[in-house]
Amino acid sequence: MRTILTCAALALALGSAPAFAQSGEITIWSWNVAASSLKATIEGFNKQFPDIKVTVQDLGNQPTYDKSIAGCAAGGEGLPDIVTIENGEAENYWSQFPDCFVDLHTLGYAAEDQAKFPDFKRTELEVEDKAYSMPWDSGPVAMFYRRDFYEEAGVDPTSIKTWDDFIVAGKKIQDANPGVTMTNADFNGDSEFFRMIANEQGCAYFAADGQSIIVNQPACVASMTKIKEMKDAGIISSADWSTKITNNTAGKVASQMYGGWYEGTIRTESPDGSGKWGVYLMPSLTADGPRAANLGGSSLAITSVSNNKEAAYAYLKYSLATNEGQIAMLKGFGLVPSLISALDDPYVSEGQPYWGGQAVWKDILGTLPKVVPSRGTPFQSDAEIIVRSVQTKYLGGGYPDAKAALDDAANQIASATGLPIEE
Structure with missing residues (x-):
């Protein structure tokens, strides 16, 4: 009787999780630290729902996307109960396969539940009156740096206001620390650095309404120009995800710029x-310019073929819509909460031992209100492939300047999508 009452009380506390969602098995597809953080919530979830077995499968980032898209195309064949979906790719799913995932409203996801998350996180997850996915983490950008390398060069990170400051500091740090590169960027397989600086400057591939192409607007051009200046100055080298981790651990890089979720990657992959x-x-392009951006951030969606939709929804409500679930993931693996109430949790203001006692979450999360929303649209993947290719050619000297490069990118995206280029 006590167990029944406890579960019923939790169901009320979580909103409208159905009373019969107290048993069954659910499987989740995710990747890397995201998968690890989901596993960290299972113990707390099972204290409330002991008869729901949760299995998290770490497939890797790209395989999760590829397999879930393929599963949707096959009418749901082979899909798990829950899929992790990055915000930037979300509209690829809804536009191609609107019946592949459950409208969460049908499981009790009400307006008051939606209001617990910021609008910029929900924009790509909701279509008209349907909510296909629940916000999970966000990616407020920060510069993670090695204190010892900066100190050896006499560089105070608080003095770095602009990207030009960053270049000057990078040269000093590399001179003072032989074998160390100021920072890394995946120039061969991603446009991450460009997207972060462009978002900081209020530019993206597409306009906010998703109806036109703006990648060749002045703010994007200035962002791409500055990246080439950094590369030409020798303070930024190309490295993919795994190489960056290797460089972090081996002490071969002084700084890494990423979304706040990278905190968990550094802390868990480089414990020493x-x-x-x-x-x-x-940094920004000017001394008084904006210094906030978002990179990444995901959500959880329940597949239409799930045989345990109510149990899956109960898990979503616990892991994503309670402070307990969100802070467990933040503590364990640095997954930045999207749940507004979690940002006021005392843990956010605590100094973190790994980070030299710095209250890193207070600093990182303090930038969230300043982030300019960036719309992915159903054409994000097409645009990304084009921009990566143009970026590689531009950085190799294949265009006279960044404007010519991004004009080319805009024209290619227009041809691929049918969208107009904004004048």
Whole structure:
């Protein structure tokens, strides 16, 4: 009787999780630290729902996308109960396969539940009156840096306000620390650095309404120009995801710029770096310019073929819509909460031992209100492939300037999508 009452009380506390969603098995597809953080919530979830077995499968980022898209195309064949979906790719799913995922409203996801999350996180997850996915984490950008390398060069990170400051500091740091590169970027397989700086400057591939192409607007051109200046200055080298982790651990890089979720990657993959790392705001193009951007962030969606939709929804409500679930993932693996109430949790203001006692979450999350929303649209993948190719050619000297490069990118995206280029 006590167990029944406890579960019923939790169902009321969580909103409208159905009373019969107290048993069954659910499987989730995810990747890397995201998968690890989901596993960290299972113990707390099972204290409330002991008869729901949760299995998290770490497929890797691209395989999760590829397999879930393929599953949707096959009418849901082979899909798990829950799929992790990145915000930037979300509209690819809804536009192609609107019946592949459950409208969460049918499971009790009400307006008051939606209001617990910021609008910029919900924009790509909701279509008209349907909510296909629940917001999970966000990616407020920060510069993660090695305190010892900066100190050896006499560089105070608080003095780095602009990207030009970053270039000057990078040269000093590399001179003072032989074998160390100021920062890494995946120039061969991603446009991450460009997207972060462009978002900081209020530019993206597409306009906010998703109806036109703006990648060749002045703010994007200035962002791409600055990246080439950094590369030409020798303070930024190309490295993919795994190579960056290797460089972090081996002490071959002084800084890494990423979304806040990278905190967990550094802390868990490079444990010997405890006390050596710190965080500061990303630089801007001008001394008084914006210093906030978002990179990444995901959501959880329930597949239409799930045989345990109510149990899956109960898990979503616990892991994503309670402070307990969100803070467990933040503590364990640095997954940044999207749940507004979680940002006021005392843990956010605590100094973190790995980061030399710095209250890194207070600094990182403090930028969230300043982030300019960036719309992915159903054409994000098409645009990304084009921009990556243009970026590689531009950085190799294949265009006279960034404007010519991004004009080419805009024209290619227009041909691929049918969207107009904004004048």
